[in-house]
Amino acid sequence: MAQEYDLVILGGGTGGYVAAIRASQLGLKTAIVEKGKLGGTCLHKGCIPSKALLRSAEVYATAKKSEDFGVTTGEVGVNFVKVQERKEKIVEQLHRGVQHLMKQGKIDVYEGLGRILGPSIFSPMPGTISVEMNNGEENEMLIPKNVIVATGSRPRTLPGLEADGQYVMTSDEALVMEDLPKSIIIVGGGVIGIEWASMLADFGSAVTVIEYADRIVPTEDKEVSREMQRAMKKKGVKIVTNAKVLSETLQKGEGVTISAEVKGETKEFTAEKLLVSVGRQANVEGIGLENTEIQLERGFIQTNEFFQTKESHIYGIGDVIGGLQLAHVASHEGIVAVEHIANQNPHPIDYTLVSKCIYSSPEAASVGLTEDEAKEKGHDVKIGKFSFKAIGKALVYGESDGFVKIVADKETNDILGVHMIGPHVTDMISEAGLAKVLDATPWEIAHTIHPHPTLSEAIGEAALAVDGKAIHS
Helix, strand or coil: CCEEEEEEEECCEHHHHHHHHHHHHCCCCEEEEECCCCEHHHHHHCHHHHHHHHHHHHHHHHHHCHHHHCCCCCCCCCCHHHHHHHHHHHHHHHHHHHHHHHHHCCCEEEEEEEEECCCCCCCCCCCCEEEEECCCCCCEEEEEEEEEECCCEEECCCCCCCCCCCCEECHHHHCCCCCCCCEEEEECCCHHHHHHHHHHHHHCCEEEEECCCCCCCCCCCHHHHHHHHHHHHHHCCEEECCEEEEEEEEEECCCEEEEEEECCEEEEEEECEEEECCCEEECCCCCCHHHCCCCEECCEECCCCCCECCCCCEEECHHHHCCCCCHHHHHHHHHHHHHHHCCCCCCCCCHHHCCEEECCCCEEEEEECCHHHHHHCCCCEEEEEEEHHHCHHHHHHCCCCCEEEEEEECCCCCEEEEEEEECCHHHCHHHHHHHHHCCCCHHHHHCCCCCCCCCCHHHHHHHHHCCCCCCCC
């Protein structure tokens, strides 16, 4: 028997389940169709499990230098089985929390693969959802007034470097490794690649990163990229930039061997395993898009500023529409889409206000324009920069590498971008995010009295430094 809904959401990941909760709050009868587990990639194959592993690596690295803090521990080792058990425990606790939120919001959850049908006896418009149930029971038919496609993404691979689970991995396979590799080649020096490089180096693996661009984390401010490369090299990570991996040279045996063209010269690299980290591709196959007028561009669903597709009652959010493929972005996109469905007149998202984080050690975080981007847009910029080496709390932590950098407009004094690399900066970037939302100036940040001793003092000092007024430099 067909079930009618105000809204059906394909995908119960971060974007999907947050959208469902907001819809429930607004009184919409809502269902989620999820073929895997609620929480999606972020909870089960991305944000949370990777950060749990990163934390274990950080604790191990800190324990190895405990003598610096006057603490004697004896021999320190890694029990990777327990590391993985801790990760799974955290994931499962959060998974139960999401399940509880669905029950609390009276949101129906269908466990199976949802496909959008074209016009049929159920509806003259595309949008009826046929759910192929995981338990093998007869398909469920859902008739929604509105649909949100939130099917997420999966790791992209390169031809000839497909994951085999033994020698070649994506982040999906790496997260369930039973043993730490003695050595690893990471193809791709973007955010995910550098997080894995940092983690595995801290665990004691020999790591080589091969990056096509001229610098690692190439979407970050150049000074942050340089500092990150210095920090990775300090850990023993070998960084190779301006390198084109030659997939056809891959050899598997005792380990993996692959060649790359580096500045016109062919170089060979060998390791126990190879991790491919070259971005993510949208999950658009097998969900019935061909039964609609929905348009794709470069494999991503095209939407307007309120996330409507060419079918005005069908919306798309999160990784499946491209753009900033971040969990917090997907959540906000879901809220905007739902509020648009409910005629709440939401504001479109200004993506220059979105904070981005890298959870390596050291961490990096940013919001707004880089220095180069600001100049390219015609701004006459002024820069304030302050090192953590002059911050007492950073010295107390034993983590004084890095800095805070503020890019401002000379004429208007508006903050254009804030960039940080150093201890716990992913927890500090929201101050800069709020400053951007409020269109603040460096003067306003500088006159926010930052408590002492805290790491956030670096933000206040960087704000003062924009006009040459930093106190501790």
